[in-house]
Amino acid sequence: MNVGIYVRVSTLQQTTDNQKLELYEVCERNDWIVVEEYNETVSGTKGESDRDELKRMLTDASRRKFDKLVVWxxxxxxxxxxxxxxxLSQMKDLDVDIYSYKQGIDTSTTMGSSFFYMVGIFAELENNMRSERQKIGIRRALESGAKFGRKSKLSKSVLTQIHSLREQGQSMRQISKELDISVATVHKGCSEKVVENRQCSTA
Structure with missing residues (x-):
C-alpha cells in the first residue's frame, strides 16, 4: 500500500525528525510504501491557505498518489x-484513509472507520450551527429595520413623479414617454413605491 507521511511542528526550534522516525517504523512494520513526505513548520491555528505542505498533500490525495495518510x-x-x-471530510470524500499514531486510529479498519463517521456528524453539526446563526442574524437585522436586496437606482424624485402620475390615472406607457424611461422601469418604480406607500397601484 502506498502511503504519504504528514508531519508538522509549531516552531522553527522544533524538528520533525522524531515524528518521522516513529512513523517510518510503523510503515515498515505494516509493509506500507512511503511515496511522499510532507513537512510543515507552522502554527496549527493558521488556515489551510497558509500551509503549503497541507495544500500539496491534499492535491496529491486528490490525484490518488497514495492510499493512506500517516500522521503523528x-x-x-x-x-x-x-x-x-x-x-478530514476532504480526505473521506477522496476515499483516502488516515492512520494516526498517537490515537491509534486507522480508518481502513472497521473500528477506525467510525472515526470518519464522527467527523461527518461534526461537519453536519457545524453546517447546521452556521445556518442557524445566519437565520438569527437576518431576523435581527430585519427587526432593526435593515433592508436586503439591491439598492434602487431610481432617484427619490423619479419615484415620486411615477407615483404622482399613476395617481392622476396615467398608464405605464404614458408615464414612460413623459419621463423618458422604459416601461419596465416604471413598473419597477411603482413596485418600489408600493413598499413605501401602499397608494400606488400597479394595475
Missing amino acids: SVDRLGRNMKHLVTV
Missing part, C-alpha cells in the same frame, strides 16, 4: 476543530 497525531492536520473537520 490527528491534531497535526489543524488544532482548530472547524478546520480539522474540513480537512
